[in-house]
Amino acid sequence: MNKNKKNRNKPGNKHNHSNKTYGEKRSGQTTKKNEKSQGKPTKTNKRHGNKQSVTAEVTCSSLTQEGKGIVQWKGKQLEVEHLLPGEIAEITVSTNGQHVHSKVKRIIKTSDDRTKPPCVYYYECGGCQLQHMNNQAQERFKQDTIDQLMKPFGKPEPILTMDNPYDYRNKSHITFGLNKDRQIIGGLYAQNSHQLISMDRCLIHDPKADEIWNTIKDMMKSFKIQPYNEDTGRGFLRHVLVKVGKVSGEIMVVLVVASTIFKGSNNFVKALRKAHPEITTILMNVNNRKTSMVLGDQEKVLFGKGTITDTLCGMKFEISAKSFYQINPVQTEKLYAKAIEMAQLTGRETVIDAYCGIGTIGLIASQKAGKVIGVELNKDAVRDAIRNSKRNGVKNARFHQGDSGEFMMEMAARGEKADVVIMDPPRSGSDEAFLSSVVKLKPKRIVYVSCNPVTQVRDLKYLVQNGYDVKGLQPVDMFPQTVHVECVALIDLK
Structure with missing residues (x-):
């Protein structure tokens, strides 16, 4: 997916820039230039049943929140991946009934914001969406996205970016399969598909994690381990999950398998540890269900203590295979420092850490x-x-096990108070039941950490309608090279 190429076996990507063709030309397609850059099509190139394909010359006017270029074609607004504002491009437009699909064929006029993606898998993978933008353009895009979303609540602070926007993921998982020649491959699924892309390096993964799973892939043949096939239900090794303690240097390897019987497991572990003595624990996780979930319920420690530790904001945390721990610890320290600053703690406050997970932000607070x-x-x-x-x-x-909303409602019913609520909900945001419990408890201050500003806006509107004011907004770039951005909001009781 991202920067610093490392021993890539794959040839350069077919998708190039600036007056070069994006991908191979299909049979029967023409590259005849269109009349104007207003999206008027050339003649129809190919018809398959109801499906029609045309080429059109268009100008990109702006970007969607997903980083896609917006163009006009035949009175319709199209969203085209990998196109930047101000660029003129020839695109192919495929129509099938009501569905319209468009993609860049050739860029005629290139934006100064464009750069060559450092990852050779970028256009296949889809896990990163912004590698065709330089760092300054990515920063501007994310800032503009937050500024537009948060307009009803005020002007957000400048986004907190990352000095080295690569190699940051402390958790990576790789899937294994067979290619058409029946050779074992490892990689990631293409976005919104079950097409496995063979790769040897993802540039936003920790480099050590990629070295380890490549070693496992090479070991599979000699240990007669077959990759699991979801369609047939045959095979043994489904995924490899690697977690790296960025400060501690401890490494966990989780072998996600389809059966409890792992013949030769002791020898496999010895061979893997000989190749990578830096591994501190190895687990076998059994997932024999037909599911897209990576981990199953059954777990066995094959080596080490079954967990790793890492340090965040000066505190040590134990991380298990199933623990949620922030993916980018460098940016997490900035995010949490801002959240604690917004909480304005003096040493006397009662703080509720809702959705507390393994306790990271609550313990730091x-x-x-x-x-x-x-x-x-x-x-x-x-x-x-x-x-x-x-x-x-x-x-x-x-720390208490239970529903945060119900817990706060019970506190309010008992007449108990909280001065600050820190909330870090999932991407879907909070539901009205939770938010109404916050309103019922009436904390003086709410610090809302969000990994999805779209749902955060919805939740902020509810809080504002129920007696609160948004006093501060701080975006943080937690996931460089992708469209995702986090935002911390300070909300005070009126």
Whole structure:
């Protein structure tokens, strides 16, 4: 997916820039230039049943929130991947009934914001969406996205970016399969598909993680391990999950398999550790269900203690295979520091850490709060949070398993108060039941950490309608090379 090429076996991508053809020309297509850059089509190139394909010359006017270029064609607005504002391009437009699909064929006029993607798999993979933009353009795109979304609440601060926007993911998972020649390949699925792309390096993964799974791929043949086939239900190894402690250097390898019987597991572990002595624990996770979920319920430690530790904001956290731990620890420290700053803690406040996970932000807040109450539905995460609390010698934090909204409603019913609520919900945001419980509890301050500003806007509107004001907005680029951006909001009781 991203920067610093490393021993790539694959040839350069077919998709090039600036007056060069994007992909191979289909049989029967013409490259005849269109009359104007207003999206008027040339003649129809090919018809397959109801499907028609034409070429058109268009000008990109702006970008969607997904980073796609917006163009006009036959009175319709089209979204075209990998096109930048101000660029003139020849695109192919395929229509099938009501469905219209467009893609860049050739760029005629190139934007100064365009750069050559450093990843050779970029146009196939889809896991990154912005590698064709330079860093300044990516920063501007994300800032504009947040500025537009948050207009009803005020002007956001400048986005916090990353000095080295590559190699940042501390967690990566790779899938294995067979190519048409029946050779074992490893890689990632193309976006919105089950097409496995063979690769040897993802430029936003930790480089050590990619070295490890490549070694496992090479070992599979000699150990007679077959990759799992979802269609037939045959095979053994489904995925490899690697978690890296960026500060501690500890590494966890999780072999996700389809059966509890792993013949030769001891020898496999020895061989893997000989190749990579830096691995500190290896687990076998059994997932024998027909599901898109990576991990199953059954787990066995093959080597080490089954967890790794890492340091975040000066505190140590234990991470298990199923623990949620922020993907980009460098930017997480900036994100959490801003959230704690917005909470304006003086050492006397009662803080609720809703959706607390393994307790990261709550335990960091405990250093400046009077008391922290963490609430989380996942009982394994709560167990990890309690362990992390003891590990760091924290005496003023308590963690509870349960629904955060119900917990706060019960607090309000008992007449108990909280000064600050810190909330970090999933991408779907919070539901009205949770938000109404926050309103019922009436904390003086809410700090809302969001990985999806679109749902955050919806939730902020509810809070504003129910007695709160948005006082600050801080975007953070947690996932460089992708369209994703996080935002911290400070919300005060009126």
